[in-house]
Amino acid sequence: MTHTFSVHVYYEDTDLAGIVYYANYLKFIERARTEWVRDMGVDQVALKQDEGVVFAVRRVEADYLSPAKFDDELTVETRVDAMTGARIVLTQDVKRAEEILFSAVVTIVAITQTGHPARLPAIIRRNLH
Structure with missing residues (x-):
């Protein structure tokens, strides 16, 4: 299952060279x-x-392959690679x-909410199986 999300690159997303600032990719994938x-x-x-459950990013391994530029129309594709009782590994x-x-x-x-591990909510587990 691949989820797609569209992003339009605005001027505020870029640096002086008109290239998307590296940290903004993390914002795009978060959205x-x-x-x-x-x-x-959900x-x-x-x-x-x-349920007192929230999600947190535990790890990000990122590869910057080619620059996006001002006014580009981008797509973020999200796929599940693995799932355990308390975590999900995604490729974006x-x-x-x-x-x-x-x-x-x-x-x-x-x-x-206090930062302790929790089981993935049932609705998430059902949707990903």
């Missing part, structure tokens, strides 16, 4: 993960309120047309 979870029917505010690619510009392997963990 894509938020929409991916929302598209699964209300993260309710999840926090009702940022593309311009079919060219991969940025690729990351992201490990997301479920935690309590």
Whole structure:
């Protein structure tokens, strides 16, 4: 299952050379993960309120392959690589047309509001199996 999310590069996303500032790719993939979870029917505010569970990024391994530029239309593709009881490993690619510009392997963990490990919510486990 691949989830797609569109991103338009604004001037504020770029550096003086008109190239997307490296940290903004992390914002792009974060937005894509938020929409991916929302598209699964998960209300993260309710999840926090009702079950006391939130998601945190545990690890990011990123490769910057080619620059995106001002006014580019990008797509973030999110795929699940692995899942355990408390974590999900994703690959997220940022593309311009079919060219991969940025690729990351992201490990997301479920935690309590106090930062302790938590089991992935049932709705997430059901949607990913």
